[in-house]
Amino acid sequence: QWQGVLREYADRLDVTEATPVVTLGEGGTPLIPARRLSERTGAEVYVKFEGMNPTGSFKDRGMTMAISKAVEHGAKAVICASTGNTSASAAAYATHAGITAAVLVPEGKIAMGKLSQAVAHDAQLLQVQGNFDDCLDIARDLAANYPVHLVNSVNNDRIEGQKTAAFEVVDVLGDAPDFHFLPVGNAGNYTAYSRGYREDVASGRSTKLPRMFGFQAAGSAPIVRGEVVTNPDTIASAIRIGNPASWQFALEARDETDGYFGAITDEAILAAHRILSAEVGVFVEPASAIGVAGLLERADAGVVPKGAKVVITVTGHGLKDPQWALRTQDGGEVAPTSVPVDTKSVAEVLGLV
Numbered sequence: 037q038w039q040g041v042l043r044e045y046a047d048r049l050d051v052t053e054a055t056p057v058v059t060l061g062e063g064g065t066p067l068i069p070a071r072r073l074s075e076r077t078g079a080e081v082y083v084k085f086e087g088m089n090p091t092g093s094f095k096d097r098g099m100t101m102a103i104s105k106a107v108e109h110g111a112k113a114v115i116c117a118s119t120g121n122t123s124a125s126a127a128a129y130a131t132h133a134g135i136t137a138a139v140l141v142p143e144g145k146i147a148m149g150k151l152s153q154a155v156a157h158d159a160q161l162l163q164v165q166g167n168f169d170d171c172l173d174i175a176r177d178l179a180a181n182y183p184v185h186l187v188n189s190v191n192n193d194r195i196e197g198q199k200t201a202a203f204e205v206v207d208v209l210g211d212a213p214d215f216h217f218l219p220v221g222n223a224g225n226y227t228a229y230s231r232g233y234r235e236d237v238a239s240g241r242s243t244k245l246p247r248m249f250g251f252q253a254a255g256s257a258p259i260v261r262g263e264v265v266t267n268p269d270t271i272a273s274a275i276r277i278g279n280p281a282s283w284q285f286a287l288e289a290r291d292e293t294d295g296y297f298g299a300i301t302d303e304a305i306l307a308a309h310r311i312l313s314a315e316v317g318v319f320v321e322p323a324s325a326i327g328v329a330g331l332l333e334r335a336d337a338g339v340v341p342k343g344a345k346v347v348i349t350v351t352g353h354g355l356k357d358p359q360w361a362l363r364t365q366d367g368g369e370v371a372p373t374s375v376p377v378d379t380k381s382v383a384e385v386l387g388l389v
């Protein structure tokens with residue numbers, strides 16, 4: 037059985053005999069050849085489905101390391117600010133470790149699936165009357181002045197755990213891809229993949245760094261604009277972040293990988309979300325689809341050569357925020373078809389007769 041990322045990659049992580057391994061089996065997620073995306077772009081496209089982690093997002097990779105290290109250092113309580121997935125993951129790993137999690141989320145801006153996870157895992161959930169950036173300011177202040185351990189991605193343990201996703205891509209493909217596309221909120225994951233790919237080149241496991249292409253929602257694109265966005269706004273609630281915690285690391289990684297940051301409209305995010313589920317069979321929450329939208333846009337711009345190996349990380353499962361699949365292109369409700377208990381009627385509706 038897959039042992040979780042700390043054990044599977046113990047030789048490439050700072051885990052010692054003294055580190056208690058807090059794991060829910062995270063990592064080892066599918067790298068899915070996406071034929072329809074390859075046809076659309078002429079590239080060789082793979083989707084790294086991080087919704088298949090224990091709490092349904094890539095956050096579990098970082099949280100197994102952050103919570104294990106917190107317990108190693110004797111922490112009894114952890115704190116995080118979150119747009120939702122970090123809080124779900126922190127709550128699950130903390131309760132599994134037998135310690136307390138307090139989570140701060142922007143009031144009224146968290147997807148129902150994530151809210152229910154934090155509650156289900158017995159976190160102390162506080163809805164802050166502000167946005168994510170306000171929540172992170174408070175979480176950092178609390179950790180500096182009270183006996184609570186901060187597990188946001190400003191904590192390097194999170195980046196360390198999350199770099200294992202890059203290890204897995206190289207393990208499966210046999211080398212790094214030419215391009216890696218992914219969503220960007222705090223830019224922790226962009227930083228983590230860059231670090232993982234860099235370490236694999238240094239160890240000789242791979243021959244090159246992929247060009248790291250990160251995407252932000254047009255209404256919440258501080259890195260693209262080069263300035264803090266004070267009132268970020270997007271339906272992609274997971275990445276509604278105006279002042280990314282790993283901003284500088286991400287810029288360094290972009291320069292090192294000949295990378296790119298782009299902005300994508302909510303409409304294009306939802307279109308990509310639909311393409312992924314309807315054509316590839318992978319159901320994600322809207323923010324997770326932005327890397328697909330970015331690939332389609334960059335391919336149209338002629339930046340992605342034919343036959344280029346492309347990996348897109350889709351970061352959170354669609355069940356986190358299922359409402360979007362029940363809306364039509366123009367925002368109406370998808371009306372389910374109702375039929376009587378009668379085979380012939382059903383056959384007619386299905387167009388079989």
Ligand SMILES: Cc1ncc(COP(=O)(O)O)c(/C=C/C(=O)C(=O)O)c1O
Nearest residue numbers: 118119121122221222223224225351352
């Ligand atoms: C589905 C999904 N996709 C992409 C991102 C962006 O990753 P980063 O660029 O590393 O921040 C997030 C981030 C979520 C939080 O920041 C949180 O949960 O507090 C996410 O949930």
